Amino acid sequence: MKIAVVGCGGMGRVHALEFAKMPNVELVGVCDIVPELAESLARQTGTSAFASFDAMMSSVKADIVSVAVPSYLHKELVIQVAAAGKHVICEKPIALNVEDAEEMVRVCEANGVQLFVGHVVRFFPEYAQIKHQIDAGQIGKVGVANAKRVGAHPGNVKAWYKDTDKSGGVIVDLMVHDIDFMRWTLGEVKSVYAMNKYDDDMDYALVTIVFESGAVANMEGFWGYPGSFHYAAEFAGTAGLVQSDSLKAQSLQIRKSGAEADGGNFVEIPQSPGYRNPYTVELEHFIGCIRDGIEPIVTAWDACRALKIAAAAQESIRTGKAVLL
Ligand SMILES: NC(=O)c1ccc[n+]([C@@H]2O[C@H](COP(=O)([O-])OP(=O)(O)OC[C@H]3O[C@@H](n4cnc5c(N)ncnc54)[C@H](O)[C@@H]3O)[C@@H](O)[C@H]2O)c1
Numbered sequence: 001m002k003i004a005v006v007g008c009g010g011m012g013r014v015h016a017l018e019f020a021k022m023p024n025v026e027l028v029g030v031c032d033i034v035p036e037l038a039e040s041l042a043r044q045t046g047t048s049a050f051a052s053f054d055a056m057m058s059s060v061k062a063d064i065v066s067v068a069v070p071s072y073l074h075k076e077l078v079i080q081v082a083a084a085g086k087h088v089i090c091e092k093p094i095a096l097n098v099e100d101a102e103e104m105v106r107v108c109e110a111n112g113v114q115l116f117v118g119h120v121v122r123f124f125p126e127y128a129q130i131k132h133q134i135d136a137g138q139i140g141k142v143g144v145a146n147a148k149r150v151g152a153h154p155g156n157v158k159a160w161y162k163d164t165d166k167s168g169g170v171i172v173d174l175m176v177h178d179i180d181f182m183r184w185t186l187g188e189v190k191s192v193y194a195m196n197k198y199d200d201d202m203d204y205a206l207v208t209i210v211f212e213s214g215a216v217a218n219m220e221g222f223w224g225y226p227g228s229f230h231y232a233a234e235f236a237g238t239a240g241l242v243q244s245d246s247l248k249a250q251s252l253q254i255r256k257s258g259a260e261a262d263g264g265n266f267v268e269i270p271q272s273p274g275y276r277n278p279y280t281v282e283l284e285h286f287i288g289c290i291r292d293g294i295e296p297i298v299t300a301w302d303a304c305r306a307l308k309i310a311a312a313a314q315e316s317i318r319t320g321k322a323v324l325l
Pocket of ligand 1: 006007008009010011012031032033034037052053068069070071073091092093118119120158173
């Protein structure tokens with residue numbers, strides 16, 4: 001499997017370094033409009049550097065192209081990759097609006113190529129465990145969920161993140177991880193209500209989703225948080241609670257309540273699953289899907305649905321009303 005990477009910033013480096021380590025995968029080139037970034041990543045990974053997508057595509061033969069450019073360029077690049085007949089791995093968010101996202105999926109389908117979107121939270125071991133425990137009925141029927149994801153403003157380092165027309169802001173860029181995870185775990189969404197505090201230093205959003213199942217999820221996203229980056233999720237069900245908090249050393253905890261619990265009403269069963277880098281797991285999975293012809297854990301249509309929920313949250317902020325989906 002031959003892979004090329006477009007964009008050698010933060011995520012492009014993650015992708016290229018992962019591909020360079022994988023067996024049966026050859027990183028055939030990396031490109032960036034800032035040539036020094038491409039050159040230094042190429043040196044580190046033993047591949048070729050290019051100063052543009054066109055130069056790279058005319059020089060290398062790739063089966064898959066990873067698109068890790070700023071979000072406002074995803075559509076343009078994904079459509080070019082699909083037109084060249086290559087499979088695409090695109091970072092999240094798939095696009096900045098639902099129309100663009102759906103067009104990207106259709107263009108990939110029309111060109112017979114796969115489009116994978118990097119909703120990496122599905123590949124975090126603790127989040128995968130939460131989903132697994134809920135699916136197995138360990139906490140009964142979920143009634144209420146909470147999630148948060150907070151950290152420094154990425155726009156302090158990379159200016160394009162502060163331009164909402166380029167990044168989508170904290171809901172579309174950051175909270176979309178939790179939105180996708182909630183939808184994966186709790187099903188389709190009935191309505192969305194949101195509020196935010198937005199200025200150049202702080203982009204904070206609080207989003208409440210009501211699911212068709214009747215469950216409610218509250219999500220917080222915060223760019224400009226003065227502490228360290230962290231994330232947490234908690235699901236309360238009729239038979240117990242499952243929670244994860246990246247600030248805790250033991251990040252995954254499950255508590256079972258009721259008659260089946262040992263030694264009384266409430267027993268805690270801590271688990272610490274072997275932790276693999278979620279980006280390794282995600283990218284290996286996408287490559288495996290192409291090689292073995294299997295459906296990915298997260299489809300491009302899932303990415304469109306997550307973006308649609310994020311867009312509904314933005315509409316709710318504009319109108320001050322809940323948005324029905
Ligand atoms: N999955 C995750 O956990 C995660 C984390 C961070 C960022 N992201 C996403 O990854 C994407 C990239 O974010 P980033 O933080 O790496 O950005 P970045 O600014 O660090 O890197 C983007 C790179 O793309 C290059 N570039 C711009 N236009 C180009 C073009 N036409 N051709 C080639 N290169 C071009 C830029 O010069 C820059 O080096 C965004 O969509 C972001 O939302 C995902």
